[in-house]
Amino acid sequence: MSFLRDIELLLGNEFVLTGNLMQKFLIDWRKRYKGNAIAVVFPRTSSDVAAVVNLCVFYNVPIVPQGGNTGLCGGATPDTSGDSIVLSTTRMNSIIDLDEINNSITVEAGCILKDIQNAALDYNRVFPLSLASEGSCTIGGNLATNAGGTQVLRYGNIRELTLGIEFVNPKGNIVNALRSLRKDNSGYSLRDLYIGSEGTLGIITAATLKLFPKPFGKKVLLVSVASLEQAVSLFSYSRSFFCVKITAFELMSALCIDLVQKLIDLPKNFIYKAPWFVLIEISYDNNDHEIVDLISSFLENAVSNNLIIDAIVSNSLKQNEEIWLLRESIPIAEKELGKAIKHDISIPISSITSFVKETNSLIQTEFPGVQHIIFGHIGDGNLHYNIAKASWQSEYQLLSSQYDIYNIVHNMVVNFGGSISAEHGIGVLKVDELSKYKSASELSMMRMIKESIDPQNIMNPGKILDI
Secondary structure: OOHHHHHHHHHOHHHEEOHHHHHHHOEOOOOOOEOOOOEEEOOOOHHHHHHHHHHHHHHOOOEEEEOOOOOOOOOOOOOOOOOOEEEEOOOOOOEEEEEOOOOEEEEEOOOEHHHHHHHHHOOOEEOOOOOOOOOOOEHHHHHHOOOOOOOHHHHOOOOOOEEEEEEEOOOOOEEEEOOOOOOOOOOOOHHHHHOOOOOOOOEEEEEEEEOEEOOOEEEEEEEEEOOHHHHHHHHHHHHHHHHHHEEEEEEEEHHHHHHHOOOOOOOOOOOOOOOEEEEEEEEEOOOHHHHHHHHHHHHHHHHHOOOOOEEEEOOOHHHHHHHHHHHHOHHHHHHHHOOOEOOEEEOOHHHHHHHHHHHHHHHHHHOOOOEEEEEEEHHHOEEEEEEEOOOOOOHHHHHOOHHHHHHHHHHHHHHOOOEOOOOOOOOOOOHHHHHHHOOHHHHHHHHHHHHHHOOOOOEOOOOOOOO
16 A cells, blocks of 8 residues: 555545645745645644654655744755755644643644633643744744743743653654653753654654743833843842843844834834834732832932943833834735845844854944844843845845855854854754754764654654755
8 A cells, every 4th residue: 555545544635645735844934944844744642753753764855844844044944955855743732631739731743823822821821832823823833933022031941941852752652751840850851852853863742831920010111222232131139120021132233123014003102213122021919009119219320330322111011012022023014125134043132242242343344334233132141133135135135145144144153152053943944054053963963863762753854964
């Protein structure tokens, strides 16, 4: 019998797509990569996933795991050979358990991030991972890329938010490590190995995640500053002033604001004439009057020390959302300028100002007139440093310079002790870049792990490592 017939018998015809029905699963969100596949399959359970993997092992068919297909590096897109299948986890969307005493929630990999957040809120808890794509991304994809988002400053990235996982390995075995323990020092941490592995070592099918008590309230500040130096100094001052109350500290350039205002109405009663803007979120557990007085004191001191130009403070949940919408709309708004060359980088916070100034200068020398779309999570050193075309350029001309621009930006990242990938992963986009900037010894160990766990190379081949 053929592979296609066998997998249809296994899952049912309605859960195996072929031909034109596959198309939306074969192209990435940015529309940079388009592949082909034998089929797109939709298992319902971990046992289904294991059975699919066993079938693929028998027929030597590669597997490309896919969640919400919101990734930015082509990690969930098949290659053009048409020899693989796409395994979508979207039917695996159950919340298995929520433990109020343990402050944990166990979910299947296809759960939408927003649904997990809402389930936690129903029990007066929060799951703090927060991304612009949270309404469509799945927790399995978040785990596969070790997602960060806007609240890493307070809560850490998803690796730090995960207690245990269940996965199917390349031999088709279910490995159940769904422990809900805060302490477990019993050998190698398979959880940490699989988180961030982008489906190259197996398929994450479920996870147990940390929950936190819901804060009494939140205040969101939108602040304008005269320079990037001031933004970094403001962060340092904010951290010492508010301590753990800061849950987010986001940076936005003036160009980001200009683009967003074409898409949405900006918050009112604020002066938008400044080169840089900062969003600060403060979570608190005491009453509103105390936090209002504290924020007023903070802003008075910031003005006295010439750290800010203007500021507004939210007074309601609706205003919180309006200010956050400004920040979260940037990835969509920047499409106005066409396809961009994007960099998801991390830099030591103390070096961000020098990095941006020196890298901007180098880019303008080589590619005069290109536009710098700079925003990100300054509180954890993660910048989205994107380059859009100059007025004289076509989109094709810009994209044809992608690897020249990569060389400039990534060389500077490494010179400043940073990383070429902060939260988006490697996928297929940065495979060549990883081979340049990861040490030979690290790459050798990564290859040893991959070849040992997946000797057939059927798990998302061509992603992270070129094997």
